[in-house]
Amino acid sequence: MIVEFGHFALILALAVAVAQSVLPIVGFFRRDPALMAVAPKASTMQLLLVVIAFSALTYAYLVSDFSLLNVVENSHSEKPLIFKISGVWGNHEGSMLLWALILAIFGAAVALFGGNLPQTLKANVLAVQGWISTAFLAFILTTSNPFLRLAEPPIEGRDLNPVLQDIGLAIHPPLLYLGYVGFSIAFAFAIAALIEGRIDAAWARWVRPWVLAAWIFLTAGIAMGSYWAYYELGWGGFWFWDPVENASLMPWLVGTALLHSAVVMEKREALKVWTVLLAILAFSLSLLGTFLVRSGVLTSVHAFATDPTRGVFILAILCLFIGGGLALFAVRAGTLRQGGLFAPISREGALVLNNVFLTVAAGVVLFGTLIPLIVSAFGGAISVGAPYFNTVFGPLFGATLLVVPLGPLLAWKRGDLLGALERLWAVFAVAALIALAVAWLNGVTHLLAAVGFGVAVWVLVGAFAELWTRARFREAGLAVGFRRLAGLPRSAFGTALAHAGLGLTLLGIVSTSAFQSEAILEMKPGDTATVGAYSVTFDGIRNGAGANYSELVATMTARKGGTVRFVVEPSRRLYTARQMPTTEAGIRTHGLSQFYVTLGGEGRDSGSVVVRMWDKPLVTLIWLGALVMMAGGALSLADRRLRVGAPTPARRAAPALTAD
Amino acid sequence: MTMAMTRKARRLILIGTVGAVLAAAVGLVLFALSGEITLYKTPTELAEQPMTEGRRLRIGGLVEVGSVARGNGGQVEFKVTDTVNAVPVTYTGLLPDLFKEGQGVVAEGKLDQAGLFHADTVLAKHDERYMPKEVVDALKAQGVWEEGQPGGPMPPAASN
Numbered sequence: 001m002i003v004e005f006g007h008f009a010l011i012l013a014l015a016v017a018v019a020q021s022v023l024p025i026v027g028f029f030r031r032d033p034a035l036m037a038v039a040p041k042a043s044t045m046q047l048l049l050v051v052i053a054f055s056a057l058t059y060a061y062l063v064s065d066f067s068l069l070n071v072v073e074n075s076h077s078e079k080p081l082i083f084k085i086s087g088v089w090g091n092h093e094g095s096m097l098l099w100a101l102i103l104a105i106f107g108a109a110v111a112l113f114g115g116n117l118p119q120t121l122k123a124n125v126l127a128v129q130g131w132i133s134t135a136f137l138a139f140i141l142t143t144s145n146p147f148l149r150l151a152e153p154p155i156e157g158r159d160l161n162p163v164l165q166d167i168g169l170a171i172h173p174p175l176l177y178l179g180y181v182g183f184s185i186a187f188a189f190a191i192a193a194l195i196e197g198r199i200d201a202a203w204a205r206w207v208r209p210w211v212l213a214a215w216i217f218l219t220a221g222i223a224m225g226s227y228w229a230y231y232e233l234g235w236g237g238f239w240f241w242d243p244v245e246n247a248s249l250m251p252w253l254v255g256t257a258l259l260h261s262a263v264v265m266e267k268r269e270a271l272k273v274w275t276v277l278l279a280i281l282a283f284s285l286s287l288l289g290t291f292l293v294r295s296g297v298l299t300s301v302h303a304f305a306t307d308p309t310r311g312v313f314i315l316a317i318l319c320l321f322i323g324g325g326l327a328l329f330a331v332r333a334g335t336l337r338q339g340g341l342f343a344p345i346s347r348e349g350a351l352v353l354n355n356v357f358l359t360v361a362a363g364v365v366l367f368g369t370l371i372p373l374i375v376s377a378f379g380g381a382i383s384v385g386a387p388y389f390n391t392v393f394g395p396l397f398g399a400t401l402l403v404v405p406l407g408p409l410l411a412w413k414r415g416d417l418l419g420a421l422e423r424l425w426a427v428f429a430v431a432a433l434i435a436l437a438v439a440w441l442n443g444v445t446h447l448l449a450a451v452g453f454g455v456a457v458w459v460l461v462g463a464f465a466e467l468w469t470r471a472r473f474r475e476a477g478l479a480v481g482f483r484r485l486a487g488l489p490r491s492a493f494g495t496a497l498a499h500a501g502l503g504l505t506l507l508g509i510v511s512t513s514a515f516q517s518e519a520i521l522e523m524k525p526g527d528t529a530t531v532g533a534y535s536v537t538f539d540g541i542r543n544g545a546g547a548n549y550s551e552l553v554a555t556m557t558a559r560k561g562g563t564v565r566f567v568v569e570p571s572r573r574l575y576t577a578r579q580m581p582t583t584e585a586g587i588r589t590h591g592l593s594q595f596y597v598t599l600g601g602e603g604r605d606s607g608s609v610v611v612r613m614w615d616k617p618l619v620t621l622i623w624l625g626a627l628v629m630m631a632g633g634a635l636s637l638a639d640r641r642l643r644v645g646a647p648t649p650a651r652r653a654a655p656a657l658t659a660d
Numbered sequence: 661m662t663m664a665m666t667r668k669a670r671r672l673i674l675i676g677t678v679g680a681v682l683a684a685a686v687g688l689v690l691f692a693l694s695g696e697i698t699l700y701k702t703p704t705e706l707a708e709q710p711m712t713e714g715r716r717l718r719i720g721g722l723v724e725v726g727s728v729a730r731g732n733g734g735q736v737e738f739k740v741t742d743t744v745n746a747v748p749v750t751y752t753g754l755l756p757d758l759f760k761e762g763q764g765v766v767a768e769g770k771l772d773q774a775g776l777f778h779a780d781t782v783l784a785k786h787d788e789r790y791m792p793k794e795v796v797d798a799l800k801a802q803g804v805w806e807e808g809q810p811g812g813p814m815p816p817a818a819s820n
Contacts, residue, residue, distance in 0.1 A: 234754070344673045356678050360685045367689060381700035383718050385768070391692040396685060520734040520753055572757075581757045600754035604730040612734070612754045 003068060006056020007147035010097075013049035013104070014137040016042050020107075020130030024123035028195070036123035040111035043126050046133060047108035054101045057146050058088050067153035070094065070146040076159035076577050078548045086170035087160045092310075093146035095173055099290070100136050102174070102181045106210075107133065110185060117206060124192035125185070132184055135317045143310045159548065159577035168228030176221030176248060180286035182214020183251060186258065187283035190276045191325060194332040199272050204265035207279065209637060211262060215255045216633040222248050223626030234583035234598040236614050238512070238622055241389040246369045247289030253362035254282045257355045264348050267412060271348075273333050274355070280329055284322040285362070291318050292369070346415040350407035357400040364392045401455055401506065404499050405462025409469065423469050424462060431458035442515075449514030456510055460503025463496045490639035498632030505625030508592075511618035520612045522603035532615035534558040534565065534595065541609070549573045554599055554609065556586065566590065570597040570611075592624070593617045698768060706771070707745040719747055719777060720766040728761055740767060740777075749777040756784040 020042035027035025060068050061084045064077040074091040075084060083090075089098040107129040114122050140146075189207045193199040225248065230238045239245060258278040264271045291314045342348040368384045375382050405427060409420035435454030439447060470488060473481035517532030525540040539555040553571040557564055570586030586597040593616060600610030700718045724746050727739035734753060738761075739746040749767050759765060759782065769779035 234757075342670075344670060344677075352674065353677065356681050360681050364685050364689055383698045383700060383768075384696075385698060387696035387698075387716070388692045391696055392685070392688040395688060396681075399684075522732065522734060583754070583757055598754055600734065603734075604732070610730075610734045610754060 002056050003060050003065065003147055003149075006053040006059075007145075009049045009052035009056070010137065010141060010147070013046050013053065013100075014134065014141060016046045016049060017130050017133035017137055020046060021127055021134050022130075024127040024130075025195075028120055028123055028127075033119065036119055039123045039126035039130075040114075043104070043107040043111045043129065046130075047104040050097075050101050050104040053147075054088075054097055057094060057097060058085060061085065061088050064157065066155070066157055067149050068146075069148045069150050072150065072154055072157045074160050075157040076548060077156060079160065079165070080547050082167065082170060083160060083165045086167075087164075089173050090160050090164045090169055093140070093144045095177075096136065096140050096144050097146055098174060099177055099181065100133065100140060102177045103129070103133055103136065103184060106181055106185055110188075110210075114206075120196060121189075121192055121203075121206075124195050125188045128188035128191045129184065132188075132321070135320065139310075139313050139317065143313050156577075159575065162549065162573065162575040162578065162580050162582045163232060165548075165575075166228065166232050168224060168232060172221060172224045172228055175217050175224055179214050179216075179218025179221050179248075179255075180251060180289060182210060182217055183255060183279075183283040183286050185210040186214070186279040187321075187325065190279035191328060193276060193336070194328050197332060197335040199276065199336050201266050201269050204262045204275065208259070208262045208266065211255065211258055211279075211282075212633055212637045215252070215259055216630050216637070218248065218252050218255060219626055219630050219633065222252060223623050227623050231585055231587055234585045236518075236585075236596055236598070236612070236616075238509075238619070241368075241386045243369050244289075244293050246365050246389075247285075247292045250362045250365050250369075251282050251285040251289060253358045253365070254278060254285055257358040257362075258282050260351045260354050260358075264351050268342065268348055270342060271352070271355075272336050276333065276336070277329060278355070278359070280322075280325040281359075284318075284325065285366075287318050287321055288366075291315060342412075343414045345410065345417045347407065347410045347412045349415070350403060350410050353403055354400065354407065357396060357403075361393060361396045361400065364396065365389065368392065398455060401459050401502070404459050404502065405465055408466040408495055408499075424465055427458060427462045427465055430461055431455070446514055449510060452510035452514065453507070456503050456507035458503075459506060460500050463499035463503060467492060467496050491636045494632045494634075494636030494639060496632070497635060498629045501625045501628030501630075501632055503625070504621045504628055505623075508618050508621030508623075508625060512616045512622070516614050516616045516619075518612070518614045520610070522605070522608045523611050524605065524608045529611075529613070531558075531595075531613045534560055534615060536597075536613060538611070544571070546573070548577060549575045551584070552599070554586075554597075554611075556597055556611075556613075558588070558595060566595070568595060568597045570599045572599050589620060592620045594619045703740055703742045703745040703747045706747055714770060716768070716770060717777075718766060718768045719749075720764070721746075723759065723761050723763055723765050725761045740765060747771075747777050748775070749779050749782075751779040751782050753782075755782055758784040760784070 020039060023042075024036050024039035027033070027038070057070070059065075060071050061075055062081075064071065064075060064084070066072050070091065070093050074094075075087050079087065087094075089095045107126060110117075110122070110125060110129070114125075117125070186207055189203065189210070193203055222245075225245070226238050229240065230236070258275065261271050261275045261278055265275045291311075368388050372382055372384055405424055406417075406420055409415075409423055410417070431454045434457045435450045438453045439450035442449065467485060467488070470492070471481040471485045476484070519529055519531045521529055523529060523538040525538055528535055528537045530536070535558070537557045537559070539557055541552055541554045544551045544553050551571045551573040553569050556568045556570070558566050558568065566588045568586035568588045571584045573582045573584055574580070575582065583598050583600075588595045596614040596616060598612050600612065602608065603610050696716070698716045698718045700720065703719060703721050706717075706719065719740055721740040721742040724739035724741040727737075727741075727746070729737045731737065735750065736752070736755060737748065737750050739748050741747075749769075751767065751769075763784060766783045767777060767779035768781040768783075769777055771777050
């Protein structure tokens with residue numbers, strides 16, 4: 001009964017979405033406020049209905065209602081409670097429903113918090129949101145309905161894929177979707193601006209908080225997914241250039257570019273057309289990501305069960321929104337008034353360079369992700385993996401990183417490159433010293449690592465150069481300096497933190513890639529092996545069991561200089577419902593580094609097992625850096641909120657403050 | 661110094677920068693395409709044209725039953741077969757959880773002169789519903805694929 005209620009609510013939500021798509025637009029063209037006022041009401045109603053549908057499905061999972069096909073295929077009565085809940089979106093149908101839920105949340109948020117939006121803009125934005133909702137709700141109801149009943153319900157379910165029974169999965173997809181779907185707001189704003197043929201600095205001020213929020217969630221989602229793959233798949237890697245990972249990286253790159261170009265538009269009324277294009281592209285790439293994951297066109301570890309009709313439907317949605325958006329852009333972009341000019345060497349100029357690099361980097365990732373599809377359409381078969389992406393993406397993104405500390409030190413309109421470089425000489429000296437030290441300690445074989453360390457430190461320390469110059473500790477002394485710092489807008493700290501986070505992540509990547517120690521070997525209880533600075537003893541193996549699995553747990557003791565440092569317990573599990581084995585890595589964090597052990601199968605001699613061990617120096621920085629980036633984004637968001645509705649002219653002090 | 665710059669000069673600098681970055685990107689892509697792209701081959705294709713040694717390859721098929729032999733230090737040898745031809749593979753590391761004799765597998769690496777495939781990556785099907793698409797296509801081409809076997813599409817069981 002509750003399930004039918006949810007099913008019905010979902011159908012009603014589709015009907016409401018159709019109304020939301022059509023009426024406000026008609027109202028806009030007829031200048032009819034009553035029709036435009038339908039938009040906010042419809043979007044809150046839609047949220048209510050989708051929440052009911054989602055709750056109904058969650059309820060079915062909680063009570064293990066095996067008359068529902070979706071629950072049978074992905075749940076089991078003995079599954080722990082948390083995975084019964086996360087199992088709701090651990091499958092295709094449920095995850096699409098989550099998509100629709102988050103879309104509805106964002107739509108309702110615009111309706112509720114968009115009080116200061118002009119009525120026409122609000123109506124058009126919500127109408128465009130309505131189009132997207134309509135498309136996805138129709139997709140769910142026609143091809144991926146989670147509410148299908150079974151005529152003869154089985155007694156027990158088939159359980160959720162064990163790899164997905166993890167707290168990481170409970171958090172990762174919702175975060176990622178909050179990011180993907182968040183860009184739909186930027187898309188809706190862009191389309192609305194094109195429909196109205198009017199766009200100004202205020203538009204950028206309205207859009208930026210949404211983009212920033214989406215970017216924070218996407219950053220979190222990508223970092224979470226990366227950490228999940230790292231500890232759950234047992235491969236010891238943090239990024240595999242898997243098509244699905246690329247699918248989340250591309251909107252992140254374009255979203256980052258959008259974040260920066262919106263600043264230029266807000267402060268200087270320039271780059272309007274470009275910003276609108278980026279907003280369309282960011283959401284297009286989010287849709288593409290959804291298509292790649294959901295349609296199963298690419299072989300990926302993430303692919304759920306594939307079904308051609310779904311692929312065709314999502315492809316149609318994709319073509320409609322990307323093609324429609326770009327076509328509208330082509331027709332209407334000319335009507336948008338172009339903004340101010342600026343010198344190449346200026347804050348704007350640096351941000352343009354950032355945009356060029358980021359979009360080109362996104363472009364090469366897109367090319368590498370899609371080329372296997374294109375080749376296979378012509379009958380060939382190739383795969384594009386890490387070597388391609390490292391060769392192409394590495395240098396492009398590396399060049400971007402070199403410019404990161406410079407940008408904030410350049411003034412708006414006309415900057416002083418020599419002055420900025422002069423202010424960065426100390427940072428450069430620190431970075432160069434560290435690079436030299438790394439090269440000296442490790443010899444020429446690690447030259448690339450030395451350069452990597454140098455660049456990471458350059459970005460990390462250079463991130464704070466703007467704050468340092470603006471506080472002017474040296475001239476004014478500590479007390480005045482700190483007072484100046486306290487007076488700076490939060491976005492200045494946000495920028496510094498976000499850039500520093502980027503440096504931290506890079507530091508973790510370089511350190512792990514260049515200096516991890518690894519050992520693969522067969523061990524018997526009592527054997528000792530050396531990994532990096534540790535000698536590791538295999539103490540023995542024991543049997544264990546969890547709620548829905550049985551396991552073999554190995555105990556390993558790591559010693560350094562004779563004293564015991566820590567114990568790791570990697571295991572192999574067998575999930576009984578699916579008879580599926582999984583490897584659970586044993587991970588031990590020491591300082592910022594981690595010791596990582598996975599168990600393989602039996603070795604050649606009886607009683608021995610194959611073991612793979614890594615010591616990964618500074619590996620946690622990869623994800624801690626992402627946390628710092630998010631904190632930076634959140635700080636900027638806090639600053640932004642104070643500014644919304646209180647338009648300030650482009651008078652934010654340039655870093656090279658003249659007299660004080 | 662930039663004050664005197666005309667509109668045209670500014671535009672030229674912008675176009676020049678974009679052009680330079682794009683050119684660098686295209687150059688990198690072409691360089692990567694010439695060396696870093698992995699071709700997909702079936703064991704039969706390898707047997708017919710063995711001129712691919714030293715080149716990065718991906719081979720797919722089934723793990724031949726009875727071919728898995730473990731060596732020292734986590735080294736494993738097995739054969740990948742498409743039921744017509746088989747390629748011997750050597751790999752050092754932990755095999756995926758679902759690696760099994762008679763099951764689908766994809767190995768990535770290089771072929772040496774003796775015809776032994778040195779794999780640096782081995783992928784097995786991810787769960788019972790998933791099998792590498794290339795393997796399915798190859799097996800279908802060999803006529804040994806049966807719909808509904810593990811890895812095949814799920815039989816429709818839904819009713820409303």
